[in-house]
Amino acid sequence: MGCDSSAPRRYNGAFTPSVDGPPMKESLSAVNCGNCSVRRLCLPADLSAEEIDRLENITGKRRLLRAGETLYRAGDPFANLYAIRSGSFKSTVIAADGDTQVTHFALPGELLGLDAYSGRMHSSFAEALEDSSVCVMPFAQLESLAQEVPALQHQIYNIFSEELKKENETLLLLGKRSAETRMAALLMNISSRYSRRGYSATAFVLSMPRTDIANYLGLTAETVSRLLSKFQREQLIAVRGREVEILDLIALSELAGTHCSYEDAGA
Amino acid sequence: MGCDSSAPRRYNGAFTPSVDGPPMKESLSAVNCGNCSVRRLCLPADLSAEEIDRLENITGKRRLLRAGETLYRAGDPFANLYAIRSGSFKSTVIAADGDTQVTHFALPGELLGLDAYSGRMHSSFAEALEDSSVCVMPFAQLESLAQEVPALQHQIYNIFSEELKKENETLLLLGKRSAETRMAALLMNISSRYSRRGYSATAFVLSMPRTDIANYLGLTAETVSRLLSKFQREQLIAVRGREVEILDLIALSELAGTHCSYEDAGA
DNA sequence: GGCGGCTCTTGATACATATCAAGCCCCCGC
DNA sequence: GCGGGGGCTTGATATGTATCAAGAGCCGCC
Numbered sequence: 405m406g407c408d409s410s411a412p413r414r415y416n417g418a419f420t421p422s423v424d425g426p427p428m429k430e431s432l433s434a435v436n437c438g439n440c441s442v443r444r445l446c447l448p449a450d451l452s453a454e455e456i457d458r459l460e461n462i463t464g465k466r467r468l469l470r471a472g473e474t475l476y477r478a479g480d481p482f483a484n485l486y487a488i489r490s491g492s493f494k495s496t497v498i499a500a501d502g503d504t505q506v507t508h509f510a511l512p513g514e515l516l517g518l519d520a521y522s523g524r525m526h527s528s529f530a531e532a533l534e535d536s537s538v539c540v541m542p543f544a545q546l547e548s549l550a551q552e553v554p555a556l557q558h559q560i561y562n563i564f565s566e567e568l569k570k571e572n573e574t575l576l577l578l579g580k581r582s583a584e585t586r587m588a589a590l591l592m593n594i595s596s597r598y599s600r601r602g603y604s605a606t607a608f609v610l611s612m613p614r615t616d617i618a619n620y621l622g623l624t625a626e627t628v629s630r631l632l633s634k635f636q637r638e639q640l641i642a643v644r645g646r647e648v649e650i651l652d653l654i655a656l657s658e659l660a661g662t663h664c665s666y667e668d669a670g671a
Numbered sequence: 672m673g674c675d676s677s678a679p680r681r682y683n684g685a686f687t688p689s690v691d692g693p694p695m696k697e698s699l700s701a702v703n704c705g706n707c708s709v710r711r712l713c714l715p716a717d718l719s720a721e722e723i724d725r726l727e728n729i730t731g732k733r734r735l736l737r738a739g740e741t742l743y744r745a746g747d748p749f750a751n752l753y754a755i756r757s758g759s760f761k762s763t764v765i766a767a768d769g770d771t772q773v774t775h776f777a778l779p780g781e782l783l784g785l786d787a788y789s790g791r792m793h794s795s796f797a798e799a800l801e802d803s804s805v806c807v808m809p810f811a812q813l814e815s816l817a818q819e820v821p822a823l824q825h826q827i828y829n830i831f832s833e834e835l836k837k838e839n840e841t842l843l844l845l846g847k848r849s850a851e852t853r854m855a856a857l858l859m860n861i862s863s864r865y866s867r868r869g870y871s872a873t874a875f876v877l878s879m880p881r882t883d884i885a886n887y888l889g890l891t892a893e894t895v896s897r898l899l900s901k902f903q904r905e906q907l908i909a910v911r912g913r914e915v916e917i918l919d920l921i922a923l924s925e926l927a928g929t930h931c932s933y934e935d936a937g938a
Numbered sequence: 939g940g941c942g943g944c945t946c947t948t949g950a951t952a953c954a955t956a957t958c959a960a961g962c963c964c965c966c967g968c
Numbered sequence: 969g970c971g972g973g974g975g976c977t978t979g980a981t982a983t984g985t986a987t988c989a990a991g992a993g994c995c996g997c998c
Contacts, residue, residue, distance in 0.1 A: 497839050497840070497842070497843050499928055501928045505842060505846040505847065506846075507839050507842045507843070518831075518832060518835055519832055519835040520832065521828045521829060521832030522828075522829045522830075522836065523832075523836075527839065547824070550824075551818065551821060554815075557814070557817075557818060557824075558814075562788060562789045563789075564785075564788070564831035564832070564835070565785060565787065565788030565831075567835055568785055568786040568834055568838065569786045569789065569790075569794045571835070571838040571839075571842070572762075572764050572795055573764070574842065575764075575774045575838070575841065575845070576764050576766055576772040576774070578842070578845045578846070578889065579772040579773075579845065579886065579887075579889045580772065580889050619846065619847065620846075622845065622846045622847050661766055661768045661770070
């Protein structure tokens with residue numbers, strides 16, 4: 405079993421029968437960065453075997469979370485970055501008036517916690533949308549290792565920069581686009597992110613409730629629901645609860661107003 | 672004359688009579704990071720005199736831009752970061768369908784170009800809103816210097832992280848808030864950023880046209896105009912063209928739904 | 939000094955999406 | 969198997985903001 409043993413699992417599943425058998429268990433053998441299947445997406449990108457080895461010494465720890473548990477909260481001291489190995493998370497921020505806003509959905513192979521460096525304190529919340537597993541990466545150690553290993557340094561900059569780019573795309577999406585476009589773009593985005601990971605680009609399970617999707621897109625849950633129904637009527641997708649199958653990838657991407665996804669149109 | 676000689680100047684000014692006298696000229700004496708008035712906001716934060724000296728060797732170059740000129744365009748190879756010394760910029764991204772979205776307004780002391788690291792290519796446009804001056808910082812050199820100077824490294828991470836935090840706040844703003852709230856939040860934000868720089872928090876000139884504000888906030892120019900008029904009727908602000916005076920900072924910040932600004936509620 | 943072109947303002951109307959309100963479905967626990 | 973509750977869907981209505989349209993102010997140019 406590699407770094408990426410458990411497949412995403414819904415906590416409220418329709419496909420998957422139940423979640424109660426032997427959950428949250430994980431073999432610890434052969435769990436390392438070198439053979440991690442999300443490797444390409446995590447930090448190690450261009451490191452040599454020896455460098456990966458050193459990285460592993462500081463990223464050995466795993467943390468398992470149940471659906472609904474929070475990985476960190478705004479105000480928590482910043483100590484670690486987290487690489488998602490399986491499962492998914494939502495990031496939220498809270499306004500002064502208590503209003504919350506979902507800012508991201510994080511899927512396997514993606515990082516959480518980058519916004520916490522400045523101020524040494526998390527400024528957002530990360531909550532597991534389903535049972536999930538993360539690599540814990542103590543940033544202080546990562547930082548000093550990076551000081552010695554330029555390739556790691558580059559990779560960290562890369563990730564920060566990538567993250568900024570993604571946010572720009574999100575802004576673009578939320579800026580002035582119709583509810584329909586936003587919904588289509590989100591579906592395309594999730595599709596491409598799963599596909600990049602080796603999962604199906606056309607059939608997946610949304611791990612988040614409609615309310616979270618709505619909040620993220622700046623819409624209401626009712627509107628999200630209506631749009632999904634509409635897409636289904638138009639034969640663009642098939643929805644059943646949180647299961648989604650994209651029937652017409654091209655039409656959907658045209659609706660989204662972008663060729664592939666608003667994240668990274670390549671891949 | 673220090674690092675921050677020229678004050679922001681409108682290119683379409685109401686206060687300032689004209690822009691044609693001796694523009695875009697700048698003494699080169701004593702232009703260095705150590706005595707730069709935006710120092711606290713640029714990279715040098717915690718560096719020793721000796722380290723600042725080394726930094727200066729690679730950041731000596733200046734670039735002057737006329738209102739409307741672009742600092743970089745999406746697709747340009749990434750070579751430099753830019754620290755704004757005077758003037759202001761808008762960052763935009765362009766959707767596949769050609770639609771553009773303003774993602775930021777950048778004021779003096781702030782950095783541009785961070786999103787370009789990954790892919791070694793700019794993914795957005797930066798256009799001067801008024802005649803402006805920037806410090807050119809070749810990133811490759813910055814990077815290798817950072818490899819030797821941990822304090823610089825920290826500062827770079829800091830800036831990246833700060834940037835991500837800011838974007839989260841912007842998402843919060845755009846997510847589900849009324850036009851009124853967005854407009855108030857933008858005014859408060861600009862106010863706090865100017866104030867942080869030592870300028871008046873209550874009287875400033877918006878360097879961008881209404882259309883850019885509207886685009887940034889996900890509204891139309893008409894709505895922006897109406898809102899400003901409304902704020903004025905309600906004695907919250909006084910507007911005359913692009914000049915704004917905030918009359919009731921407290922009421923405005925309450926409207927914005929945050930205590931001070933959506934950027935960094937402190938300061 | 940007067941003309942022409944922007945940017946900005948203001949008004950009337952249209953429309954997209956929110957809001958309010960049931961009812962349904964599915965999953966879970968008893 | 970039955971009852972309960974949360975998430976989801978669907979409908980009717982309300983409303984905020986866009987859209988369309990006209991006019992005003994300002995600036996630069998001729």
